[in-house]
Amino acid sequence: MTTLSRRLIWLALLLGLGLLAWRVIAWRADDERVPALPPPAQAALAPPEPGPASAPLPELSAAADAPASEPARAAFLKPPPDVMRLQRDIQFAISSNEPGKAGKAAQLIRRCQTLDQTRERLKAGGLKLDDITKTRLTALLDMEAPACQAVDAASRAQLVPLLRRSLAEGDKGAAASLMSELGSNLDLVAEPDLVPALRRDAWACDRLSQIKLAQLARRYPQLLTPNEVGVLREWERAGGVRLVESMQKAASAPIPEAVLSRMMERFKPPADADPAEVARLSAEIQSRCPVAAKPAS
Numbered sequence: 001m002t003t004l005s006r007r008l009i010w011l012a013l014l015l016g017l018g019l020l021a022w023r024v025i026a027w028r029a030d031d032e033r034v035p036a037l038p039p040p041a042q043a044a045l046a047p048p049e050p051g052p053a054s055a056p057l058p059e060l061s062a063a064a065d066a067p068a069s070e071p072a073r074a075a076f077l078k079p080p081p082d083v084m085r086l087q088r089d090i091q092f093a094i095s096s097n098e099p100g101k102a103g104k105a106a107q108l109i110r111r112c113q114t115l116d117q118t119r120e121r122l123k124a125g126g127l128k129l130d131d132i133t134k135t136r137l138t139a140l141l142d143m144e145a146p147a148c149q150a151v152d153a154a155s156r157a158q159l160v161p162l163l164r165r166s167l168a169e170g171d172k173g174a175a176a177s178l179m180s181e182l183g184s185n186l187d188l189v190a191e192p193d194l195v196p197a198l199r200r201d202a203w204a205c206d207r208l209s210q211i212k213l214a215q216l217a218r219r220y221p222q223l224l225t226p227n228e229v230g231v232l233r234e235w236e237r238a239g240g241v242r243l244v245e246s247m248q249k250a251a252s253a254p255i256p257e258a259v260l261s262r263m264m265e266r267f268k269p270p271a272d273a274d275p276a277e278v279a280r281l282s283a284e285i286q287s288r289c290p291v292a293a294k295p296a297s
Contacts, residue, residue, distance in 0.1 A: 083146040086112070090155045093162065103166035103174060109159045110177065112148035115141055167193055172201050176208040179216075188220075195223065202232070205289035210235055230269030230278035231285065237267035 086108055093105030119141050121127050122134065129137065160181055166174035175197035179186055188195060195216065201209035214232040217224050224232075240263055248255055269278055 083150050086147045087150045099169050102162045103171040106162040115144050176212045179212045226270040226273040227277045230273035231281045233267045
């Protein structure tokens, strides 16, 4: 393996860790049912602050930094979190017809799945992390573990039915999540509502839906119009450009031009796409996006 190949693999691992960190942090912000992290663990996935190499790792136990004031001390003495809350919420959603419950329960199950997979990859050495980052990430996963371990197999087995309910209720992102969960078992004939919902969410600037719709468009060339395919490839191209720029900044040697050309070749719009219409559709979609989600021009 060449030195450049090793650098690219190393950079890809770093970018994967950054995505993992963002997702875990986003999950915590979205779900208030999990107790808040102690201050040292809140930065578990953030890059360590510059400082002496011998600086000790902050203690994660509450007793190490117990506050002196009575109100603050009382907060540390509160009962342990209700680890069965997730299981009860999921069971309630399964038996309830209330709109929105199915989607929320599916999110909880998928969240636990991802945390479990991350834990297994850490144990197996599949994540190449420095000791400090590994310790902090492990601490964060340990805090989540009891609630996820309480979600039984019968509840987890309801993920696909819950996602189908969520899709039928019109939840944004449900189609992309269902496609991810079905994987190679996806049958578009058996899931007639998936592509229309995926297309709707992609055009509403849901990034995962755009990725999944682009995957389907490559598998089924007649699924979308040439102009729609051109829009999706423009988003892929913009994301590829940002990734390459990040890799070039981090690498000590530039990425060969031939490699860049091969990477960008797949992002060309179809030959029969109308560039003006592709630009119009792309601008229309961008108008629905948060500023941070818009592709580079």
